[in-house]
Amino acid sequence: MKLIGNREAARVLRDGGVVANPAEACFGLACDPMDRDAVHHILRLKRRSPALGLILVAARITQLAPFLGPDAGPLLEAPRRSWPGAFTWLLPASARTPWWISGGRGSVAVRVTAMPALADLCRHFGGAVVSTSANPHGLPPADNIARLKFYFGNRLEYAVRGRTGGLAKPSEIREAATGAVLRAG
Numbered sequence: 001m002k003l004i005g006n007r008e009a010a011r012v013l014r015d016g017g018v019v020a021n022p023a024e025a026c027f028g029l030a031c032d033p034m035d036r037d038a039v040h041h042i043l044r045l046k047r048r049s050p051a052l053g054l055i056l057v058a059a060r061i062t063q064l065a066p067f068l069g070p071d072a073g074p075l076l077e078a079p080r081r082s083w084p085g086a087f088t089w090l091l092p093a094s095a096r097t098p099w100w101i102s103g104g105r106g107s108v109a110v111r112v113t114a115m116p117a118l119a120d121l122c123r124h125f126g127g128a129v130v131s132t133s134a135n136p137h138g139l140p141p142a143d144n145i146a147r148l149k150f151y152f153g154n155r156l157e158y159a160v161r162g163r164t165g166g167l168a169k170p171s172e173i174r175e176a177a178t179g180a181v182l183r184a185g
Helices: 006-014 036-047 072-077 075-083 116-125 147-155
Strands: 002-004 020-022 025-031 053-059 087-092 106-110 129-133 158-160 172-173 181-183
Touching: 002 006, 006 020, 006 025, 006 158, 020 116, 025 036, 025 147, 053 116, 072 075, 072 087, 075 087, 075 158, 087 158, 116 129
Parallel strands: 002 158, 020 158, 053 106, 087 172
Antiparallel strands: 020 025, 025 129, 053 129, 087 106, 172 181
């Protein structure tokens, strides 16, 4: 596994690759959300069903706009108050949001990160990226490079240098329409 910086990681994503990157609580797996092959590579690494959907992370809300439906606007008040931060919100998805991101549902999970390294990756990439915990489904997320190597070996070529944000739990997930907590943070 080669350790790289965010500029090189953004190039890897644009070229259809997958990178592990430090996020708020653990390392995440990132790719271009519009690249079906890259997303399916992540799903194979995690042994995870596409029906579960994936989280998109951005440096700013405008990077999420292409994935949000026109009816998301009135629901953005609470998300805007929580961002940037470790809060993921389910919002109505745009028609442009691929099924492999939404899990085939009419909503999409999105977050504007407060993690400087992850926000920097999104800025260099030029948009939102997939961000899902770096672990095979059912195992604890990788919180360091050694665990990344243990989980994925040579099936994951790149990891961004750095440390996680130190949070004890992954981001809280809430339904924007109801405020219901789907995963406590």
